[in-house]
Amino acid sequence: MTATLIDGKAIAENLRARIGASVAALRAEHGDTPGLAVVLVGDNPASQVYVRSKARQTAEAGMRSIEHKLPAETTQEELLALVARLNADPQVDGILVQLPLPAQIDADRVIEAIDPAKDVDGFHPINAGRLATGTGGLVPCTPLGCVTLLKSVRPDLAGLEAVVVGRSNIVGKPMALLLIAESCTVTVAHSRTRDLAAVCRRADILVAAVGRPEMVKADWIKPGAIVIDVGINRVAAPELGEGKTRLVGDVDTKGAMATAGAITPVPGGVGPMTIACLLANTLTAACARRGWAAPAL
Ligand SMILES: Nc1nc(=O)c2c([nH]1)NC[C@@H]1CN(c3ccc(C(=O)N[C@@H](CCC(=O)O)C(=O)O)cc3)C=[N+]21
Numbered sequence: 001m002t003a004t005l006i007d008g009k010a011i012a013e014n015l016r017a018r019i020g021a022s023v024a025a026l027r028a029e030h031g032d033t034p035g036l037a038v039v040l041v042g043d044n045p046a047s048q049v050y051v052r053s054k055a056r057q058t059a060e061a062g063m064r065s066i067e068h069k070l071p072a073e074t075t076q077e078e079l080l081a082l083v084a085r086l087n088a089d090p091q092v093d094g095i096l097v098q099l100p101l102p103a104q105i106d107a108d109r110v111i112e113a114i115d116p117a118k119d120v121d122g123f124h125p126i127n128a129g130r131l132a133t134g135t136g137g138l139v140p141c142t143p144l145g146c147v148t149l150l151k152s153v154r155p156d157l158a159g160l161e162a163v164v165v166g167r168s169n170i171v172g173k174p175m176a177l178l179l180i181a182e183s184c185t186v187t188v189a190h191s192r193t194r195d196l197a198a199v200c201r202r203a204d205i206l207v208a209a210v211g212r213p214e215m216v217k218a219d220w221i222k223p224g225a226i227v228i229d230v231g232i233n234r235v236a237a238p239e240l241g242e243g244k245t246r247l248v249g250d251v252d253t254k255g256a257m258a259t260a261g262a263i264t265p266v267p268g269g270v271g272p273m274t275i276a277c278l279l280a281n282t283l284t285a286a287c288a289r290r291g292w293a294a295p296a297l
Pocket residue numbers: 049050096097098099100121141232247266267268269270271272274275
């Protein structure tokens with residue numbers, strides 16, 4: 001058996017095209033277009049790459065992209081003041097403050113300062129609580145994208161045994177809540193889980209979000225399982241030349257291909273869906289804030 005590769009890049013492109021069409025229709029109807037503000041503090045090279053692709057894809061979908069680049073020594077007060085201005089700006093529908101933030105800044109305080117209606121990352125405690133209680137709100141982009149990828153190979157997830165490896169507020173916890181909402185039986189495993197391999201082997205759906213390169217091995221996977229690899233780890237690749245690197249996930253993809261039913265590649269799996277879902281959340285936030293009918297994506 002060899003697993004189906006879930007083409008996140010293509011599914012993301014398709015979603016972005018549908019968002020673009022909705023944005024154009026809304027502009028024709030209302031004469032205005034959603035705006036996304038992305039705030040980058042400091043000069044982390046990976047963050048610069050991500051912020052650039054977010055801005056480009058926002059513009060390609062016909063939305064306004066507003067970039068704020070602040071120096072690495074920005075104070076907490078300065079960042080909170082910018083967030084307050086963006087909250088008050090009616091042209092800004094979505095606010096994303098790129099993580100990680102420099103050490104002098106308390107990320108939780110910044111997240112809590114964002115207007116929940118503009119919190120397109122879905123990280124504000126109000127949105128986290130809404131997800132936990134199933135009462136609407138903006139949903140974190142990466143887990144939202146993972147559900148779309150799962151449904152691309154298995155439209156009805158009800159009754160399936162799901163194991164989420166990782167318990168972060170950004171991926172693991174919201175992922176578990178979304179799978180509960182899909183009527184899966186959900187286990188959340190983490191670094192302290194005993195016999196992680198045996199727990200993973202129970203999974204019809206295995207979501208790896210731990211940030212450890214290729215930690216999940218072929219023999220941790222139940223035959224036919226759907227494997228979603230959230231990891232994006234840059235590792236040395238001397239085989240490509242001196243000083244070269246490559247991206248790998250949290251799953252040994254090559255090994256897992258022999259056992260899994262379907263698997264997301266890295267790159268080209270979850271990563272592109274994260275950005276597409278950010279654009280979807282920006283459109284959702286704009287419609288809710290402006291009283292526009294939300295398009296079905
Ligand atoms: N407030 C906040 N919100 C985020 O959503 C957020 C963040 N901070 N900080 C960093 C992480 C990471 N993240 C990625 C988005 C897209 C790709 C992506 O498109 N990856 C491509 C390849 C990228 C490459 O080649 O480096 C892929 O997997 O195919 C990866 C990672 C969003 N994040």
